[in-house]
Amino acid sequence: MVNAHSDEASNGTLAGKRAVVTGGAGALGRVIVTTLAAAGADVAILDLDASGAEALAEQVRATGRRALGVGVDLTDFEAVQAAGATVVSEWGGVDILLNGAGGGAVSFFHEMTAQTWNTQIERNLTTVFNVTRAFLPSMIEQKSGRIINIASIAAISGGRLVRGATAYAAAKAGVVGLTKALAIEVAEDGITVNALAPGAQATPGRDNDTPERREALLDQIPTRLLGEPQHLADTVVFLAGPAAVNITGLILPLDGGHSI
Template identity: 40%
Template sequence: MTDHVLADRYAIAGKVALVTGGGAGIGRATARLLGALGATVVVMDRDHALADETVAMLTEAGGQGLALAVDVGDGTGLEAAFETIAAEVGPPQIVVNNAGMAIRAKATEISEADWNQVLSVNLTGMFTVARLAARMMTPNGGGVIVNTASIMGLSGGLYPNVAYQTTKGGVVNMTRALALEWAADGIRVNAIAPTYVNTGFITALTSNPETLKTITDATPLGRLAEPEEIADAIVFLASGAAAMITGTILPIDGGYLAR
């Protein structure tokens, strides 16, 4: 096997990739890496300005992108967005199902409205994106879906955050269920389970030195993950190098779950 053929197993160039929650953090890092590797990247975010900023970064680096302002909790908006994607750049072959939110509150204190909002985005929204993607992938030779779960979906976590933890546990088993259901259609479905990542998503935690120390003390590698490190794992799972991997939850956790 030639080196060229070996390298082709990691090839992303020419594919259409959708990244939800692509305006910042893990989503932005993933969109930028996919773009750098030659994919046409659809950046979906509920904040249009952030989506536009990410696409501007892609185009400045010589890549191609499309920005869409969509809240993944809006099923009707998602359906319209997928129609736009198909019309403007073609059906997605890679979907990074990354959009998410957290409302940190104790189980005895979280309101029903807040609970439902987190479930709407983190679980129902993620399922809707995956289903819409699969409907386009199936008649077009298949594709890859990578869901963003969390170490909180595989453990109880460190802080009261019951809605987030519940939804991420749901993402873990949804990933397995969809992988089994769609394997015959040529669609691989995996998930990543990141530890605490150095993004604005957890500023409320990391801005407190004592809380940050608690997190790093619980992580054998002794630090937060960087968004680019999560993006590396996502793109591996999206590439042909992971062609025999489906239904897997890949922790990127600095050893957190090994304890």
């Protein structure tokens, strides 16, 4: 007879859980997707990059999990509600939502256009509203859920690692505020809401650093280490798993001590 414990051990701590990962085709997102799947979860990947999302979904299906790749512009409220409804009707609900879509653009405040401002807010904050709005009703209905948002250390330190990050920092600070307020709002529905605040990660975006730039960056980080995407993904699995049931409203820096 297979008991619950051995079943969990063979299938992973997230066996049977249904996860949505936005920005899943991106550098951090794809590591999160494969790590959630390795922990036993089915994964729906929502990303502007439709072919990247579908290729990754195919890779996950090859490991025996269910996976969907959905190409959608997450700044488009109606399109996101439609994509969300498709995932919920296909799977009957969602247990884990990882809001990872986003990204910064360097622009100095004194010359920033309204378009750059609006694009940064839409890409990094409105996407979190649109997607969470699409999946929260089914989580409230099932009285359980884990929402994990990717903010940034820029929300805490003002983007000291990259000058010209005001719009990005403001949007990510919005994610921090949303995370805390929503955590309070849905706590009694059995839903936790937390955010990661990564510092500089060892993603391809860093590959073009000059030695001087890399040295200046490491001088800002007490551990002198860039974040490893795998460590971030393992933290997502922890926050989505059974040990984190009573952790909510947490903003967790993954930054080598930069924000101390």
